[in-house]
Amino acid sequence: GNSVTQMEGPVTLSEEAFLTINCTYTATGYPSLFWYVQYPGEGLQLLLKATKADDKGSNKGFEATYRKETTSFHLEKGSVQVSDSAVYFCAIIIQGAQKLVFGQGTRLTINP
Amino acid sequence: NAGVTQTPKFQVLKTGQSMTLQCAQDMNHEYMSWYRQDPGMGLRLIHYSVGAGITDQGEVPNGYNVSRSTTEDFPLRLLSAAPSQTSVYFCASSYSGTIYFGEGSWLTVV
Numbered sequence: 001g002n003s004v005t006q007m008e009g010p011v012t013l014s015e016e017a018f019l020t021i022n023c024t025y026t027a028t029g030y031p032s033l034f035w036y037v038q039y040p041g042e043g044l045q046l047l048l049k050a051t052k053a054d055d056k057g058s059n060k061g062f063e064a065t066y067r068k069e070t071t072s073f074h075l076e077k078g079s080v081q082v083s084d085s086a087v088y089f090c091a092i093i094i095q096g097a098q099k100l101v102f103g104q105g106t107r108l109t110i111n112p
Numbered sequence: 113n114a115g116v117t118q119t120p121k122f123q124v125l126k127t128g129q130s131m132t133l134q135c136a137q138d139m140n141h142e143y144m145s146w147y148r149q150d151p152g153m154g155l156r157l158i159h160y161s162v163g164a165g166i167t168d169q170g171e172v173p174n175g176y177n178v179s180r181s182t183t184e185d186f187p188l189r190l191l192s193a194a195p196s197q198t199s200v201y202f203c204a205s206s207y208s209g210t211i212y213f214g215e216g217s218w219l220t221v222v
Contacts, residue, residue, distance in 0.1 A: 004154075032209050043202060043215040044155075051209070089154060098143040098162070098206045099170070102154035 002027050006090050006103035013080055014111055021075040021106050023064075023090035031092040033057075033066055033073040034100070038087045047075075047088070082110045115139065118203050118214035125193040125221045133188040133217050135203030143206045144186040148172065148199040149216075155202065161186055193221045 007022040025031065035047040035057070048057030053068035062077045073090060090103040119134045137144065145160035147170075157170030161180040175197060177189040186205075190197060198221045203214040 034211075036213075044213040046210070046212075049210070093209050093211075098209070098211075099145065099157055099160060100147075100155070100204075100211055102147075102156075104152055104154040 002031070002092060002094060002101045004090050004092055004101055004103035006088075006106050008104075009106040010109060011106060012109045012111065015082055016079045017110075019075070019077040019080045019084075019108070021088055021090075021108070023073045023075065023103060025071050025073065025090075025092050025101075027071070027092055027094060029094040031094050033064070034091040034093070035062070035064055035073070035075050036089040036091060036102075038089065038105075040086070044089065080108075080110050082112050084108060085110045116203055116205050116212050116214040118201075118217050120217060121215065122218045123220070125190070125219065127193060127195060127221060129193050131190050131193065133190075133201055133203070133219075135186045135188065135214060136184050137186075137203075137205040137212070138184065139205060139207065139212065140183060141205035141207045141212075142183065144180070145170070145204045145206070146176070146178065146186070146188045147202045147204065149202060150199050158188065158201075190219075195221045197221050 004025045032051045034049045036044045037047045048059040050057040050066035055066045064075045087105045091100045116137045142163045146158040147155040159178040161167045201217045
């Protein structure tokens with residue numbers, strides 16, 4: 001089946017620290033990969049995506065590279081800010097389908 | 113550009129009551145879906161629709177009904193609310209593999 005495993009949280013960092021949130025997946029087909037972010041009290045927003053191997057998605061200083069050989073899509077940011085505090089979800093869609101499969105989410109807290 | 117609109121944003125129900133969460137999109141997307149979000153479990157698919165008149169079950173459909181009479185609207189009905197249905201509900205529409213979410217509906221069943 002299709003599944004997504006994320007690094008367990010919560011994750012707490014200081015401002016300007018380097019961030020990595022690990023995400024690995026299993027898929028029966030060739031998936032597109034996504035990171036969604038949920039700020040406190042809000043809905044989900046698409047943060048970045050990648051649709052084929054070696055693609056790099058980037059947005060707001062965040063990056064993730066589609067690694068087919070390791071079935072991974074780790075989220076990174078070089079210098080986090082307090083405003084990055086949120087819950088981050090890794091997700092996949094199998095090509096030709098429209099249903100997202102989500103990881104369990106990772107809560108990130110950035111302290112000033 | 114409204115995107116995906118969900119109502120209500122907050123609702124408290126008593127056990128056994130019924131209610132409908134409304135969802136509308138103005139992007140003319142064929143595919144719409146409902147998810148629920150529970151702590152530590154990510155989002156799980158309840159029901160989905162690939163177009164007007166067509167619906168199907170997702171991962172956790174029990175206790176919920178849906179219908180799709182128009183492309184724009186995809187309401188989710190709770191038939192007899194239970195405390196286990198306390199959750200945050202997200203409606204979504206999608207096109208070409210990109211999913212657009214509504215802002216969520218926080219439901220508490222007491």
